[in-house]
Amino acid sequence: MRFPARRLRRLRKSEGMRRLMNETLITREDLVYPILVQEGLDGRLPVGPMEGIYRISVDLLEDELGEAHDLGIRAVMLSGIPEHKDEVGTSAYAKDGIAQQAVAKARSCRSDMVIMADACLCQYTSTGHCGIYKDGTVDNDLSIPLLGKVAASLARAGVDVVSPSSMMDGQVTAVRAALDREGHQNVAIMAQSAKHMSALYSPFREAAHCTPQFEDRIEYQVPYTNPREAMAEVESDIEEGVDIIMIKPAMMYLDLVSEARRRFTTPVAAYNVSGEYALVRAAHSKGHIDGAKATMEILSCIKRAGADIIITYSAKEAAKMLP
Ligand code: PBG
Numbered sequence: 090m091r092f093p094a095r096r097l098r099r100l101r102k103s104e105g106m107r108r109l110m111n112e113t114l115i116t117r118e119d120l121v122y123p124i125l126v127q128e129g130l131d132g133r134l135p136v137g138p139m140e141g142i143y144r145i146s147v148d149l150l151e152d153e154l155g156e157a158h159d160l161g162i163r164a165v166m167l168s169g170i171p172e173h174k175d176e177v178g179t180s181a182y183a184k185d186g187i188a189q190q191a192v193a194k195a196r197s198c199r200s201d202m203v204i205m206a207d208a209c210l211c212q213y214t215s216t217g218h219c220g221i222y223k224d225g226t227v228d229n230d231l232s233i234p235l236l237g238k239v240a241a242s243l244a245r246a247g248v249d250v251v252s253p254s255s256m257m258d259g260q261v262t263a264v265r266a267a268l269d270r271e272g273h274q275n276v277a278i279m280a281q282s283a284k285h286m287s288a289l290y291s292p293f294r295e296a297a298h299c300t301p302q303f304e305d306r307i308e309y310q311v312p313y314t315n316p317r318e319a320m321a322e323v324e325s326d327i328e329e330g331v332d333i334i335m336i337k338p339a340m341m342y343l344d345l346v347s348e349a350r351r352r353f354t355t356p357v358a359a360y361n362v363s364g365e366y367a368l369v370r371a372a373h374s375k376g377h378i379d380g381a382k383a384t385m386e387i388l389s390c391i392k393r394a395g396a397d398i399i400i401t402y403s404a405k406e407a408a409k410m411l412p
């Protein structure tokens with residue numbers, strides 16, 4: 090009797106064989122590095138639970154981009170942290186708002202990188218909600234024109250890709266219309282289409298001062314128990330003309346990354362969020378796991394699931410390790 094008919098270990102017997110058989114390769118070009126830019130800051134401030142990650146002043150952006158570029162990273166996602174908040178998030182769409190300043194600066198110093206920017210209201214509203222709070226709820230239809238204004242102002246500052254993250258219904262339609270009205274036909278929309286109500290955003294919220302001041306985001310973010318609802322979010326963004334869809338968070342949501350990849354032809358991004366980064370850092374610092382190895386495993390598995398683009402705070406670390 091032949092035993093075993095198939096010996097898969099033959100394919101793993103040497104480094105050369107293993108390389109030949111490799112099915113998933115992440116490249117630096119797959120990665121997007123998120124950068125938090127804070128108004129009124131002098132220098133940089135560490136983000137406590139995220140070792141190696143800082144909020145920076147606009148002045149430091151050129152160096153930060155230069156460092157990422159030297160490592161081979163070609164895309165960044167900018168988020169602003171403003172000094173002033175109000176009920177309607179005025180500084181989110183101000184000409185000299187912090188995100189607009191950051192985008193303009195990034196554009197002027199780097200024509201060779203893709204500049205993306207998060208488009209939301211929660212850092213800018215006094216309520217910390219992603220839209221306008223009125224009569225006991227976040228009012229969807231009052232909020233989407235403001236997201237359009239945010240997107241148009243970022244486009245005027247020179248952004249390549251806007252990433253609406255408020256989970257308002259119709260946000261892609263509103264953003265596309267606001268962009269096109271001003272002739273920004275070539276600014277792409279990467280919607281945070283299936284953004285789940287997750288406990289893993291808290292390091293970002295702490296750093297960006299965007300924690301809701303009352304209630305939470307359960308009325309607008311997707312419940313993590315509902316995969317069909319997540320696909321419906323993706324589908325409706327595609328109907329609204331989105332260019333890139335996103336699943337967020339990434340690590341525990343790879344079934345959705347994979348399903349979106351199979352169902353649709355639109356490019357798929359996965360956002361490896363702040364809490365996911367913090368988990369790895371915390372376990373590494375306690376000596377429980379090897380953070381570098383875990384990071385490569387996580388990013389490779391996100392790619393394996395079908396992500397075309399990975400937004401990750403580990404981008405620089407990964408770029409240093411990649412061959
Ligand atoms: C704001 C926003 C959040 C994140 C990105 N944009 C927080 C939230 O929705 O509460 C989270 C990103 C991260 O955790 O890395 N809409």
Ligand code: ZN
Nearest residue numbers: 209210211219
């Ligand atoms: Zn928000």
